[in-house]
Amino acid sequence: MSTLSYARYGKDNVRVYKVQRNADGTQDVTEMTVCTLLEGDIAASWTHADNANIVATDTQKQTIYLKAKQHPVNPPELFASILAQHFIDEYTHITAAHVTVTVHRWTRMEVDGKPHPHTFLRDGVETREVECVAKKGQGISIRSGIKGLLVLKSTGSQFWGFHRDEFTRLPEVWDRILSTEVEAGWHWRKFNNLQQVEQEQEAFDKAWEDARKITCETFAKENSPSVQNTMYLMAEQILAAVGRVDAVEYSLPNKHYFEIDMSWYKGTKNTGADAEVYAPQSDPNGLIQCTVTRKGSSPKL
Numbered sequence: 383m384s385t386l387s388y389a390r391y392g393k394d395n396v397r398v399y400k401v402q403r404n405a406d407g408t409q410d411v412t413e414m415t416v417c418t419l420l421e422g423d424i425a426a427s428w429t430h431a432d433n434a435n436i437v438a439t440d441t442q443k444q445t446i447y448l449k450a451k452q453h454p455v456n457p458p459e460l461f462a463s464i465l466a467q468h469f470i471d472e473y474t475h476i477t478a479a480h481v482t483v484t485v486h487r488w489t490r491m492e493v494d495g496k497p498h499p500h501t502f503l504r505d506g507v508e509t510r511e512v513e514c515v516a517k518k519g520q521g522i523s524i525r526s527g528i529k530g531l532l533v534l535k536s537t538g539s540q541f542w543g544f545h546r547d548e549f550t551r552l553p554e555v556w557d558r559i560l561s562t563e564v565e566a567g568w569h570w571r572k573f574n575n576l577q578q579v580e581q582e583q584e585a586f587d588k589a590w591e592d593a594r595k596i597t598c599e600t601f602a603k604e605n606s607p608s609v610q611n612t613m614y615l616m617a618e619q620i621l622a623a624v625g626r627v628d629a630v631e632y633s634l635p636n637k638h639y640f641e642i643d644m645s646w647y648k649g650t651k652n653t654g655a656d657a658e659v660y661a662p663q664s665d666p667n668g669l670i671q672c673t674v675t676r677k678g679s680s681p682k683l
């Protein structure tokens with residue numbers, strides 16, 4: 383005997399662009415990629431080939447476009463909540479809607495020293511991420527985040543005092559290159575309903591700005607003893623800055639830059655204090671992760 387123990391379905395990689403034409407003649411643009419996944423009384427489609435309760439993934443895509451037309455798409459946390467709430471309100475047999483929104487960068491271009499009214503540039507692959515879950519009668523859970531923020535510091539990083547045994551080859555270092563691609567996430571205390579998300583919407587952009595600033599400034603300023611310690615300091619500060627956030631997560635690859643020994647060529651010095659030319663490594667990389675929560679609270683993630 384077998385049983386369907388997990389089922390969700392929806393539309394992924396729905397690309398949406400929205401323009402806002404302002405009264406002063408300037409325009410604002412938002413480009414995002416949306417995923418919707420529904421849960422509920424849908425098992426019969428898998429087990430009995432009965433599609434009666436299946437809201438087609440094409441319908442979900444059309445709904446994303448329509449909701450983007452009818453409502454603001456910013457902040458993305460609000461747009462994701464509007465969409466998720468729609469699916470559980472509209473369909474009695476849908477009990478949970480999972481919506482993820484990835485916002486891509488379109489940064490206003492400076493032309494002749496001034497912000498251009500309607501021209502933008504993609505300044506990096508970094509994205510703003512939102513994962514939202516609306517469950518019937520259980521409110522709305524939101525996780526916000528940053529992905530793909532690539533940073534490097536050419537000094538101001540060390541790694542020493544680590545465990546050594548017969549398997550250890552790595553030398554201790556008091557000055558190294560540190561580079562990572564930031565993946566950070568913060569979990570908002572649960573919202574009771576869509577109205578509460580709407581009322582508190584100003585917190586979302588502010589939290590994203592704070593998290594990005596804290597991440598960049600801590601990375602730059604700290605003489606880092608390890609990726610572990612640096613990410614903990616970042617998470618602590620985000621918890622202090624954003625009162626409604628209960629947990630902060632980081633996942634940081636340690637993107638290694640290896641010294642190149644050139645002594646074989648006429649005694650060329652290119653290691654230690656003389657190192658100038660390095661070999662960036664695409665793999666393998668360290669991967670350091672953590673979740674930091676408020677003392678005494680154990681949020682359900």
Ligand SMILES: O=c1[nH]c(=O)c2[nH]c(=O)[nH]c2[nH]1
Pocket residue numbers: 541552607608609610636668670
């Ligand atoms: O910051 C670091 N943390 C580690 O755990 C580690 N391990 C390693 O080889 N290099 C580093 N760097």
